[in-house]
Amino acid sequence: MKKFTRFIRENPRIVLGLALIACMLLFWLVGVMTIGISKAAPLSGPPDMPPSSRYPLGTDSAGRQLLPVMIAGVPLTLEVGFLAGGVGLLIGTLLGFTAGYFGGPVDSVIRTVADVMLPIPALAVLVVIASTIHVLLSVEIMALVIASLAWMYPTRTIRAQVLTIRSRAFIEVARLSGESHLKIIFRELLPNLLPYLAASFVGAVGAGILAGIGLEALGLGPQDKPTLGMTIFWAIYYGATLRGMWWWWGPPIVILILVFMSLFLISQGLDRYANPRLRQS
Amino acid sequence: MSAAYVVRRVLLFFVVVWAATTFIFFLPKLAPGRNPVVERIGMMIATGGANASGMQAMVDGNERKFGLDKPLWQQYLTYLGDLSHLDFGYSLMQYPTTVIEIIRGALPWTIGLLTVSTLLAFSLGTILGALLAWPRAPHAIQYLLPPLFMFSVIPYYLFGLILVYLLAFQLRIFPMSGSSQLGVGSSFSFGFVADVLYHSILPALSIVLASLGFWALGMRAMMVNTGGEDYMLFAEAKGLKSKRIFFGYALRNALLPQTTTLALSLGTILSGALLVEVVFNYSGMGSVLFRAVSAFDYFTIYGVVFFIIVGVALATLILDLIYPLLDPRIRYTKG
Numbered sequence: 334m335k336k337f338t339r340f341i342r343e344n345p346r347i348v349l350g351l352a353l354i355a356c357m358l359l360f361w362l363v364g365v366m367t368i369g370i371s372k373a374a375p376l377s378g379p380p381d382m383p384p385s386s387r388y389p390l391g392t393d394s395a396g397r398q399l400l401p402v403m404i405a406g407v408p409l410t411l412e413v414g415f416l417a418g419g420v421g422l423l424i425g426t427l428l429g430f431t432a433g434y435f436g437g438p439v440d441s442v443i444r445t446v447a448d449v450m451l452p453i454p455a456l457a458v459l460v461v462i463a464s465t466i467h468v469l470l471s472v473e474i475m476a477l478v479i480a481s482l483a484w485m486y487p488t489r490t491i492r493a494q495v496l497t498i499r500s501r502a503f504i505e506v507a508r509l510s511g512e513s514h515l516k517i518i519f520r521e522l523l524p525n526l527l528p529y530l531a532a533s534f535v536g537a538v539g540a541g542i543l544a545g546i547g548l549e550a551l552g553l554g555p556q557d558k559p560t561l562g563m564t565i566f567w568a569i570y571y572g573a574t575l576r577g578m579w580w581w582w583g584p585p586i587v588i589l590i591l592v593f594m595s596l597f598l599i600s601q602g603l604d605r606y607a608n609p610r611l612r613q614s
Numbered sequence: 615m616s617a618a619y620v621v622r623r624v625l626l627f628f629v630v631v632w633a634a635t636t637f638i639f640f641l642p643k644l645a646p647g648r649n650p651v652v653e654r655i656g657m658m659i660a661t662g663g664a665n666a667s668g669m670q671a672m673v674d675g676n677e678r679k680f681g682l683d684k685p686l687w688q689q690y691l692t693y694l695g696d697l698s699h700l701d702f703g704y705s706l707m708q709y710p711t712t713v714i715e716i717i718r719g720a721l722p723w724t725i726g727l728l729t730v731s732t733l734l735a736f737s738l739g740t741i742l743g744a745l746l747a748w749p750r751a752p753h754a755i756q757y758l759l760p761p762l763f764m765f766s767v768i769p770y771y772l773f774g775l776i777l778v779y780l781l782a783f784q785l786r787i788f789p790m791s792g793s794s795q796l797g798v799g800s801s802f803s804f805g806f807v808a809d810v811l812y813h814s815i816l817p818a819l820s821i822v823l824a825s826l827g828f829w830a831l832g833m834r835a836m837m838v839n840t841g842g843e844d845y846m847l848f849a850e851a852k853g854l855k856s857k858r859i860f861f862g863y864a865l866r867n868a869l870l871p872q873t874t875t876l877a878l879s880l881g882t883i884l885s886g887a888l889l890v891e892v893v894f895n896y897s898g899m900g901s902v903l904f905r906a907v908s909a910f911d912y913f914t915i916y917g918v919v920f921f922i923i924v925g926v927a928l929a930t931l932i933l934d935l936i937y938p939l940l941d942p943r944i945r946y947t948k949g
Contacts, residue, residue: 448626449626449629449630449633450630450633451878452630452880452881452926452927452930453630453633453634453637453881453923453926453927454880454881454882454884454885454922454923454926455881455885456881456884456885456888456922457634457638457881457885457919457922457923457926458634458637458638458641458919460903460907460915460919461638461641461642461915461916461919462638462641462642464907464910464912464915465642465912466642467910486878540882543769543882544885546769547769547885547886547889550771550889550892551889551892551903551904551907552904552907552908553907565772565775568775569775569892569893570908574775574778574779574782574783574790574893575783575790575791577779577783579779582775586768586772586775586776589768589769589772590767590768590772593767593768593769594764594767596767597763597767
């Protein structure tokens with residue numbers, strides 16, 4: 334318990350960020366149990382209603398009740414982020430470790446491919462893919478498509494990290510004492526890079542959510558689920574701003590700001606945790 | 615700047631564009647047994663409405679080039695050939711207009727909005743971040759920090775939605791949408807230019823305000839690092855003027871990583887800016903893409919995406935060529 338309070342005092346940013354995420358999950362859980370998400374479908378209320386006691390967040394032009402839409406949208410947004418960020422980082426870690434640890438021709442190939450693919454704007458490629466496989470697109474497939482274009486940056490930075498650690502004395506000792514490559518990678522390299530990987534993961538989740546929302550706001554997200562980005566797409570499509578319907582686009586923006594803010598806090602906190610020198614500034 | 619460096623960077627530009635276009639050619643083909651282009655045109659003919667004979671001609675033309683009877687490599691070569699002279703075919707949504715004509719009308723708007731707002735945000739944010747970490751800067755600047763960080767976590771276009779509501783819908787200071795008043799011809803009169811600027815303030819403002827914090831934050835961290843370097847102590851011990859130390863020593867050295875970050879974030883910036891155009895119904899590439907996606911106009915989508923890819927690659931190339939001017943270490947070492 335004492336340890337726990339000390340962790341909170343020393344890492345307020347991480348705790349605050351995690352608490353924000355927990356609040357959102359709680360909002361979803363309580364929402365599903367009390368209100369349910371069945372009213373997120375079109376025609377479950379009169380169109381264009383401002384917030385009232387009957388429709389807490391109002392309704393959109395298709396008669397979707399927006400509070401249930403938000404309840405359904407929160408976990409979908411987090412799912413896209415965690416899946417896309419997780420898979421992207423996993424690929425990046427595998428390639429980064431392979432390139433950094435083994436070096437040689439494998440390294441050159443991985444580095445060249447990553448360098449060539451890095452300047453390709455992900456959204457452009459995603460738009461082409463999403464518009465052609467549109468009908469088949471689910472939340473999971475969208476996340477995997479995003480992940481397929483999210484591994485280059487982690488690969489490059491993790492490779493650089495591995496290179497700096499590889500030449501240190503304790504790795505040399507492990508190698509000379511006859512440990513296998515796998516053992517060195519998992520028992521010596523990986524533990525040293527964990528804080529760094531955690532920070533990268535948070536960044537990758539944020540990037541994944543951003544790409545997913547961007548696709549959805551263009552109308553290219555999964556069609557069968559009421560995602561937050563799709564709500565923004567419909568709000569733009571039906572000119573909600575021109576009609577002053579703030580309750581339509583406001584709630585998804587507030588939720589997204591909270592999501593990005595919590596990720597930002599966590600990543601800053603992790604930076605400080607891994608690099609104590611930053612704490613003074 | 616060594617010639618080898620320039621040649622390598624230019625070569626990388628072409629490889630990047632080639633890889634990206636190859637990617638978007640083959641990836642949709644992996645979806646089994648479907649040809650969305652033909653399906654879409656077939657649907658348009660079936661529902662009537664569109665110019666049916668023109669559509670049929672388009673299907674035939676498409677079949678001649680990319681028909682399923684042709685081997686894939688032949689389709690690929692045709693595709694690359696068409697791209698090399700910017701032939702994207704006709705737009706499906708505005709049939710007799712070609713894709714390149716639509717893009718030609720939209721491109722200047724995007725380039726104008728994007729370069730001005732990005733350069734503004736980058737330079738303002740960088741200077742602000744530098745001042746934030748500078749002990750002798752006015753203290754009032756510190757109060758800017760929390761709101762700027764707040765803005766920087768919001769995607770541009772969501773920030774744009776908020777600005778439209780507050781400044782255009784509620785206060786009616788700025789126009790809500792569009793890039794110029796309807797009916798005003800595009801003659802370069804003073805009124806037209808003023809009108810265009812008036813319409814672009816809000817979209818530009820949402821990009822600048824939402825990205826200022828990002829640049830300030832990065833620069834501040836770099837300045838804190840350079841502040842601890844020995845050459846800073848030496849400059850101070852030499853008795854150099856505070857201004858000289860700030861610009862010539864601290865800022866100059868912190869600028870390098872900042873430029874690298876700019877090169878790496880170009881894709882994200884552009885994606886955000888395209889969606890800002892959608893929010894403001896600004897007549898640039900973003901709005902064209904939005905309409906093309908809504909209508910499943912594949913030829914226009916491919917055209918816009920191609921220009922996005924080339925644009926980002928070109929901007930990266932330009933930054934890569936500027937980089938040696940900032941960093942002597944690259945200028946003097948070969949290769």
